Amino acid sequence: xxxxxxxxxxxxxxxxxxxxxxxxxxxxxxxxxxxxxxxxxxxxxxxxxxxxxxxxxxxxxxxxxxxxxxxxxxxxxxxxxxxxxxxxxxxxxxxxxx
Numbered sequence: 001x002x003x004x005x006x007x008x009x010x011x012x013x014x015x016x017x018x019x020x021x022x023x024x025x026x027x028x029x030x031x032x033x034x035x036x037x038x039x040x041x042x043x044x045x046x047x048x049x050x051x052x053x054x055x056x057x058x059x060x061x062x063x064x065x066x067x068x069x070x071x072x073x074x075x076x077x078x079x080x081x082x083x084x085x086x087x088x089x090x091x092x093x094x095x096x097x098x
Contacts (some may be wrong), residue, residue: 023086058097
């Protein structure tokens, strides 16, 4: 069984959102996971209740690399991002969970 939660999303933009709204957290999740499965995974792992979940799907971008032997094209991996809003007063210690 593939894990639903892949890793927490720790970026400058997500840090700004978390400062404004201390009960919002971001995660990179499995591409085929739905909101119900994400909420259950958050509940099981961190023992907190999710009020709402917003998901965003990203396509992989095409990349080209020029070398002496020629040109190589490929794609970056597609991924899904979930912004989880918790109940008031609840929080997740992302750096304490390793």
